[in-house]
Amino acid sequence: LPKLTVWVVDRGLASAVTGPLDVLTVANSIWAHRATGKSQPLFTWRVESVSGAQVRTASGTPIDVDGPINPETRTDALLLAGIYADAGPTQVVKTVTALRPLHEVLRRQHERGTVIAANCTATFLLAEAGLLDRRPATTSWWLAQAFRQRYPLVDLRPGEMLTERDGLLCSGAITAYLNLALRLVEKFGGASLARSTARTMLIDTNRLSQAAYKILSVEAHEPHSDALVQRAQRRIEKRLEQTFSLPALAGELAVSERTLIRRFRRALQQTPLEYAQAQRIERAKYLLETTALALDTVCERVGYRDTGYFRHLFKRETGLSPKEFRQAFSRRQAPWRKAGR
């Protein structure tokens, strides 16, 4: 059974520790209800700090630890909780270099086959140890530039929520620890357990539908300051149920189609049609989750008249057919209760 070790540091984020542990706790409950023998929990863990003493997090919430970091510990996975970076990237780098003794420990654990999962700013620690060179990684998007400067050999993908290669997992901005923890559940407990856990905790289904295999692009949500594109976005969102027309959109905004497309791509790394399609599928997902509307109706409500084509698009975007999606995400009840009685 998987044994995990969580490393926490002073000024860390409490939720980056407690969040993943809550995920594991819920996973344990579901697993126990499924198993017939159910005497032991699936996941067990130890929380460790450098000094071995209680840690005070950024919000002031203290976190009890089980002991000091043991370099030789036998563990299946190491979870590195993010450090709060309110003073910017230089503070992160300073913290991470101060933890130099841990770099060698990380390298040894990696060679031993230990899965290492780093959230948010903790990915800097992995990079500092040299473990991410020529491997894909991600980090909080606002730290991407500093990261790239300091670790040019790392294949940084700031748009991705989660990356994984050779047992080295990185997750993006703070709350991506949920996805990171879910991935650990999936790795050690299977995809089905991970799905049930996510459903039970109401972890964002939009992120979830792609969490395991495909990654939601953070860049799509990055703020941009192009007023023209913003107005175009509003108009697209306002008329999702009508057929998309580029000439009409450009006309209303009093620019040429060529310019509109160009500005869109620069601001959102997307074309207007791609944006409209993504928004429509988003609306469709919402309708499938929260209503019992027939598929034909949903299809029509998001601007498509051809159900076959809509299904094709939906699957392309989400990886699931509309029916599968509704089945997976519209349940209200905790899955273990449903299965139990």
Added chain:
DNA sequence: ATGCGGTGCCGCCAGA
């Protein structure tokens, strides 16, 4: 699944 008419997108270029 497939076919097909229309069009959204991009490379290229000229002009502002």
Added chain:
DNA sequence: CATCTGGCGGCACCGC
């Protein structure tokens, strides 16, 4: 000179 825009042609692909 650098940056931006609009027009055009061709092709991919959108959507029925």
